[in-house]
Amino acid sequence: MVCEIFSEQMGSSWGFIEEIGWRKGPWTSDEDRLLIEYVKLHGEGRWNSVARLTGLRRNGKSCRLRWVNYLRPDLKRGQITPHEERIILELHARWGNRWSTIARSLPGRTDNEIKNYWRTHFKKKIKNSSDNVEKSRARLWKRQQFQQQQQQINNQINNQIDIKKVMSLPTMPQAKQEMTILYPNNTIDQQDQVGFFYSSMLNNSTSISQSEPSSSNEDIMWDDLWNLDDFYGHFMINTTTYNKTNTTPCLQPMATTPAFY
DNA sequence: AATAAGTACAACCGCGGAGGG
DNA sequence: ACCCTCCGCGGTTGTACTTAT
Known part of the structure; x- marks a missing residue:
């Protein structure tokens, strides 16, 4: 029966690409229904049998993809939180x-x-990342200046808060020096980038509750993240620490964690 | 209002691993 | 050991929709 419904509604007038028997392009509600019925009856898997058993003119790959990415009942809809x-x-x-x-x-x-x-x-920002390295450094320096000013103000306002730990953030040369010791096989350029990212990550983590005058904190954070993207392999994988029994990873950019961690 | 640019997302493709014959 | 099929993964493309100019 389902095959009859299918053949009735899947004429060539639908305008979808047909290639040697297999349909391509967007799925129709009827195709979805056939696939859902198939999974109800036979369970997930054996995707290449779907066409034979339901009359659906989709190959196994297409059926699996549709089910996994769209039809599965346990899928969460809506925006990423x-x-x-x-x-x-x-x-x-x-x-x-x-x-x-x-x-x-x-x-x-x-x-x-x-x-x-x-x-x-995120990815779209990568293409600008190389150009942004110098700009980001300038921003970083500016931010550090700003944070130091903020800290001085905070010191004056609230003497009970001990901010010595925050002020002990490494400078860029210090970060680079540490990276050179920790990862001597990296090129100077990689160490430069790594140290830069490390430094900027640290600064982002401390400035999260502060407002900065001329530019958005979020923009800066993402820009800096993009600078990192190309060398995760050299850095994050090596230095991200996690407990094997705990599947939730934690970002710990340096083996020598700064004082405020 | 028109259109170019950007965004979001569904779907396809190629590749490689696993497993069975 | 080899071949074949199936499956899953990551990369990429196509397109509808939205936003900016």
Whole structure:
């Protein structure tokens, strides 16, 4: 019966690409229904049998993809929440583009969804990253100046807060020196970038509650993250520490954690 | 209002690993 | 050991929709 319905509604007038028997392009609601019925009856898997058993003119790959990314009942709909975004960032720092691995930590989200989210929200900034290194350094320096001023003001206002730890942030040359010791095999340029990112991450983490006059903190944070993207492999993987029994990763940019950690 | 640029997301493709014959 | 099929993964493309100019 389902085959009859299918053949009635899947005429060539639909305008979709047909290639040697297999349909391509967007799925129709009827195709979805057939696939859902198939999974109800036979369970997930054996995707190449779908066409034979349902009359659906989709190949196994297409059926699996449609089910996994769109039809599965346990999928979470709606926008990625800020919390999920943080998780994605942290896990990407640890795993790189292993989207399926990242997706396992986000129930209801698919690898495809996370991959798309990453690309549209973050990846686009990479192309500008090399140009931004110098600009970011200037911003970093400016931010450090700003933070020091803020800290001085805070000191004056509230003597009970001990901010010595925050003020002990390493300078850029210090960070580079530490990286040279820790990762002597990296090139000078890599160490330069690594030290820079480390430094900027630290500064971002301390300035999170402060407002900065001329530019958005968020913009700066993302810009700096992009500078990191190309050398995660040299840095984050080596230095991200996690307990094997705890699947939640933590961003700890340096082996020698700064005082405020 | 028109259109170019940007964004979001569904879907396809190629590749490689696993497993069975 | 080899071949074949199936499956899953990551990269990429296509397109509808939104926003900016």
